[in-house]
Amino acid sequence: MKGVIGIDVGGTKIAFGAVSPAGEIVLRRTIATHPDDSFDEGIARLSAGIEALLAETGWGAGDIGGIGIGCPGPVDTERGVILSVYTLPGWSNREFAAPMSERFGGTPVRLENDANAALLGEALAGAARGKRSAVMLTLGTGIGGAVLLDGKIHVGANGAHPELGHVPALAEGPECPCGLRGCYEVIASGPAIAEAGEAVGLDGSEAVFAAAAKGHAGAQAIIDNVAKATEAAIWTILHTFLPEIILFGGGIADGHWPLFEAAAQKSLAAATLARDQGVTIARAKLGNDAGIVGAANLVM
C-alpha cells in the first residue's frame, strides 16, 4: 500500500488528496460540489477526479488502502450515508460509501462527520499526534466539538455526536435554541460575538475584537465574556473527558489564539483535581488540511 485517498466534502467544494501512511498529502485536487445537481453525477465527477489524481501520483488501484470521506452534518457511519444536511440537499440520505467502493475495485470506504475527521487528522499528523485521547473545539459560525478516546472517535447514544458547543458557559448569557441560557456557542461563536457587538454599535465579530484591543469598553465586556465562557467550557472538558490534549480550531480561535490559550490555561491552573494529569492545551495545526488527512486516517 502506498497510501489512501482522503476526501473533504463541503457545501461549495470538495477537496481530496492522496495521503501517505504518515499523514502527508502527496497530491491534492479540488472540484466544485454543485450540491443541487444529481447525486449520481456528483459521484461520477468525484470518481473521475480521484482517477486523475491517482494517474498523476502513479498509484495503481492496488496501491490504495482505502478511501475516507469527511462530510458536514450527521452521517451514518455504518451504512456510509450522509444524513439530512441542508448544505448538501442532493447528497443527503443517499448511499455514498458503497458506489465509491464499487468504482474503486472494492477498496474499503468510510464516511465520518467532518468535525470528527478534522480531529482524526490532527491525531495522525497534527497537534494531537501520538495522543490516545483528545478533545477538539472548533469555533467558527458555530462551536463544534469532537472527542477522541482510546484512539477512537467517541459517539453518543443512538450514534449521535456530543454537542460540546452547548455545555453551560455563562449563567446570565442569552437563550440558545439548544434549550440552555448561556451555552458556549451562544457566547463565543462568530455570530454570537457579532450579535453582542451590534448592541454596542459594532459590525461583525472582527470589529468587536478590534474595538476591544483599542479600549472600547463595550467590546471589552463582550470579549471578557468569551474568555469566561471558554474557561467554563474547558473546566467541563477537564472534569468529564479529561483528555490528554485539548485543541482549538476554527477561524475565531485561530484568529485570536492568545485569548483562548490564556482562558484555557487559567481554567487548567485552577482545576485542583485535574491540573496534575499532564493535560496540554494547543492550537490545531493542520487548518484546512485536517479534513483530507483525517478522512484518510479513517481507512488507515
Next chain:
Amino acid sequence: MKGVIGIDVGGTKIAFGAVSPAGEIVLRRTIATHPDDSFDEGIARLSAGIEALLAETGWGAGDIGGIGIGCPGPVDTERGVILSVYTLPGWSNREFAAPMSERFGGTPVRLENDANAALLGEALAGAARGKRSAVMLTLGTGIGGAVLLDGKIHVGANGAHPELGHVPALAEGPECPCGLRGCYEVIASGPAIAEAGEAVGLDGSEAVFAAAAKGHAGAQAIIDNVAKATEAAIWTILHTFLPEIILFGGGIADGHWPLFEAAAQKSLAAATLARDQGVTIARAKLGNDAGIVGAANLVM
C-alpha cells in the same frame, strides 16, 4: 467455569461473594478490614475467607474464572495496586493483585476503583444491563461519577478518573476546594446540604429534606438549588458523554429519588439536541451489592 469472586473493600469491612456469570451473588461473606493492621495479615485473612467461601459453595480452585476487587480511591489497574487512600493506610501502595493471584493458583485478579466497580455491577446485572454506555452519579458524602463507554470504563489522562461531582452546577454557589464556585458536589452532596441547612437552623441533610417537605421556606430554597444543580449536571452529561443511560446512586439520591428523577427528566426534556436519542434516566438497582457484582464483572 462456575463463576468468579467479587470483593468490595471498604474502610471498615470487606464484603466478598461467589458470583455467577449472570451476575447473581451465589454466596457472600463479610470480614472486618482492620485497615491499620499489616497488609500481609489482611491478605491472609481475606484469602482464608475466600477459601472458606469456596468450600461452602463447593467450587474448586479450577471452577473460578478470576477474582475482581473494588477499592476506594485511586488504583493502579495495570499494576494491581491501591494508591494512597487515607481510609486504608496499611493497604496503600502495596501490590494487591499479584499475591492474591498467586494464592489462588494464578487466577486472573483485577483491581478497580469502587465507583467504577459499582457501575460495572449495574451494567452486568442492574439498571444498566445490556447498555454499552452509561454514566453513574453517586450522591453521598461526596458526589462521584463513573463512566462506561463502548462497554469499558472511561479513564482520563494519566489514568485519572473524571470528576463528575465537580462540573459547573450553580454559578452563585459556594466555593469548593476543587477550584470552582458552585460545582455539583458543593451544592448537592450530603455535607453540602447539611451546611446550607445550618445557616437556616437545621441539623443535617435529612432535616433539610424533611423541613422542605413541611413548607420551611429556607429549606425549600436549599432543595430548589439541589434540583437546579442536578439539572445542570445532567445537561453537561447529555452534551458531553451522551450515554444511553444516566444512573443515580448513593444515599442522597436513593432517599429522595422523585426529586432527582424530576430534575434529570426536566433537563432531558429541555435539551433539544439530545432528547431524541433515547437516553434513559434511572435509579441504580443493586445498592450495596453493586460493589461485589461489579468487582466480579472485572474478570468476566
